Amino acid sequence: MSIIKGFSVKCKLCNRNAVIYQRHSGRHLCKRHFIDDIYKRVKYAVRKYNMIERDDRIAVALSGGKDSVALLHILVSLYGHRRDLEFVAITVDEGIAGYREETVEISRRITSELDVEHIIVSFREHCGLSLDEMVKKGDKKPCTYCGVLRKHLLNKASREAGATKLATGHNLDDETQTILLNFLQGDVERLARLIPQRIQEGLILRIKPLREIYEREVVTYNLLNDLPLALDECPYSHFPVRAMVRDFIYEFEEKYPGRKFSIMRSFERLIPCFKHEFPQKDLNRCQICGEPSSKEICQACKLLEEIKGR
């Protein structure tokens, strides 16, 4: 996929100049037809997994990064006119100095522009420490604290905001990397956790409307719509194995366009087996915080107890 500049190639579907070459479909597309195509594929994913239902109040996990900004913009563009639906954006401020401030500001701006209710929850306020402080105090990797506590806070904040679904900005690249990574590591149980969840008390159903959209298309969508593109990486980001898988899929896709969809379709064919082999566990309530958990004490409380005891 590449943005076309400086010379005029016509759109495959109309007489306008193309702005992009879409490798997986072999088509040049103008701005309008590119955006239409993105909307078509988001609607396809939404319908396929029944992601949005009548009277839903959808919480959008808005980090302020390119994916979540595109997600919010796309959902509001596609479904904002529906009187039975409501949207609320939730931003988790983990407290990562020099990185999170900008994306929190972007989140404020975009929600105000799109007129979407915005809730900001911070690690400092809810956990007593920022992520930077946890990293200094504890002995776990930053992403362990961050991943567990962010998931915990997003679920809690969505539920308290009355949400029925929680939408995240995972795109086709994220999903296919996770699928292949789990295959390569032989972690089929973790792979099975990627399948759509069933409703359980206290747990807000997660949906991923961008799962059919390439990461590059997300970037293009933001550029064409003048949406912010915070491309800075988190200073704690260090995923060498995932980076290898990402590069492998990238090269494969360059040579054989459309293979990311093949990975996704293969995974989808296996969903019935995953459901059979790894039925989703019934959840209890954490004895400390009351959040849904498969154990007596949830992982977030365990991490927090451990770090406070140090």
Ligand code: SF4
């Ligand atoms: S890379 Fe940064 S934002 Fe992402 S999980 Fe790790 S610490 Fe959190």
Ligand SMILES: [Zn+2]
């Ligand atoms: Zn066109």
Ligand SMILES: [Zn+2]
């Ligand atoms: Zn707990």
